[in-house]
Amino acid sequence: MISDKELSAVTRRIATVSNHLLLPVGSGSNSSLSYGSIELCNASMDDSYHRIHGEVASHGVEWKTACDEYGKEFTDIIYEKAIGEGIAKTIKELIRAFNDARDDSSIGVIILTGKGTKAFCSGGDQALRKTDGYADFENFGRLNVLDLQVQIRRLPKPVLAMVAGYAVGGGHVLHMVCDLTIAADNAIFGQTGPKVGSFDAGHGSSIMSRLVGPKKAREMWFLARFYTASEAEKMGLVNAVVPLEKLEQETIKWCREILRNSPTAIRVLKSSLNAVDDGHAGLQELGGNATLIFYGTEEGNEGKTAYVQRRRPDFSKFPRRP
Numbered sequence: 459m460i461s462d463k464e465l466s467a468v469t470r471r472i473a474t475v476s477n478h479l480l481l482p483v484g485s486g487s488n489s490s491l492s493y494g495s496i497e498l499c500n501a502s503m504d505d506s507y508h509r510i511h512g513e514v515a516s517h518g519v520e521w522k523t524a525c526d527e528y529g530k531e532f533t534d535i536i537y538e539k540a541i542g543e544g545i546a547k548t549i550k551e552l553i554r555a556f557n558d559a560r561d562d563s564s565i566g567v568i569i570l571t572g573k574g575t576k577a578f579c580s581g582g583d584q585a586l587r588k589t590d591g592y593a594d595f596e597n598f599g600r601l602n603v604l605d606l607q608v609q610i611r612r613l614p615k616p617v618l619a620m621v622a623g624y625a626v627g628g629g630h631v632l633h634m635v636c637d638l639t640i641a642a643d644n645a646i647f648g649q650t651g652p653k654v655g656s657f658d659a660g661h662g663s664s665i666m667s668r669l670v671g672p673k674k675a676r677e678m679w680f681l682a683r684f685y686t687a688s689e690a691e692k693m694g695l696v697n698a699v700v701p702l703e704k705l706e707q708e709t710i711k712w713c714r715e716i717l718r719n720s721p722t723a724i725r726v727l728k729s730s731l732n733a734v735d736d737g738h739a740g741l742q743e744l745g746g747n748a749t750l751i752f753y754g755t756e757e758g759n760e761g762k763t764a765y766v767q768r769r770r771p772d773f774s775k776f777p778r779r780p
């Protein structure tokens with residue numbers, strides 16, 4: 459059993475380190491909610507969370523603890539890779555972990571989730587909110603979660619939100635910026651901003667409006683109601699709702715189906731599905747993919763080779779297609 463005081467200390471430490479905005483997700487092992495309690499392990503989730511130590515979970519996935527792109531260990535998030543599966547899973551210190559997953563060519567799909575069953579994420583830690591944002595170590599504020607949202611949106615691999623319990627406030631925005639959301643039947647969705655004197659007028663509003671339509675988006679923001687998983691599914695906020703005990707199994711199934719498909723096709727599709735909404739940044743992402751593919755062609759290579767060899771390039775053999 460962990461006391462309220464210990465829990466609160468854990469919550470604050472994690473919230474401070476976690477890019478300053480996100481109150482990380484709880485794991486309620488006990489009857490009351492316990493946000494940010496990464497150390498706690500829910501008895502019913504023991505199977506899956508011991509994967510950290512390399513044990514094999516019931517649905518045949520072996521998770522191994524992973525480091526960041528510089529080989530540094532994480533202290534406040536659980537970042538794991540599924541051995542031989544091409545899947546990464548993160549909770550916090552998210553930007554570093556997402557960078558690593560992006561750069562690791564063995565990873566094709568990323569799962570963003572909370573620990574335990576009580577919450578995915580309940581948004582910015584209101585106890586750390588200052589006049590200039592959410593305070594970090596040096597005690598200056600910043601809305602760092604906005605960087606994270608953009609990072610997920612631009613990441614050239616699908617990011618799946620695996621949601622159990624509350625996904626509210628900034629936590630709700632986070633699941634919306636993910637490419638797909640698989641929800642447990644205990645999931646609760648909603649914005650809280652107007653109740654606590656906050657709002658996300660960026661992705662939190664525009665992506666929501668795309669997902670659920672402008673009227674429903676107004677309802678979600680103006681009334682700040684909470685919605686069940688099945689209501690969220692009907693609204694187009696989530697892709698699937700499954701019983702809590704099947705959540706990870708179902709999410710892995712979706713990951714494996716994606717991983718069977720062409721990584722380049724998925725990459726280009728992700729950027730094209732975002733391109734119009736993301737404006738110049740969306741076009742840049744899509745255009746970057748075109749350049750990337752062109753670099754792999756003989757025609758693209760001829761230009762570079764000719765330059766390096768100090769000769770005139772010969773593009774004459776390349777077709778001018780209709």
Ligand SMILES: CC(C)(COP(=O)(O)OP(=O)(O)OC[C@H]1O[C@@H](n2cnc3c(N)ncnc32)[C@H](O)[C@@H]1OP(=O)(O)O)[C@@H](O)C(=O)NCCC(=O)NCCSC(=O)c1cc(O)c2ccccc2c1O
Pocket residue numbers: 466481491492493580581582583584585601603604624626627628629631650651654656657658659662
């Ligand atoms: C999530 C809840 C609905 C759960 O309610 P419940 O009654 O079941 O549990 P408790 O309320 O008792 O919560 C247990 C425990 O956790 C603490 N807690 C939970 N969430 C937060 C939080 N966000 N900040 C601080 N503390 C939190 C709670 O105080 C309890 O602690 P005890 O010590 O008392 O045990 C309910 O908890 C709830 O509604 N929470 C608040 C949700 C919220 O308002 N989130 C912040 C919204 S603002 C935000 O997230 C945000 C997001 C963005 O993307 C932005 C982007 C750009 C600008 C600003 C942004 C922004 O502000």
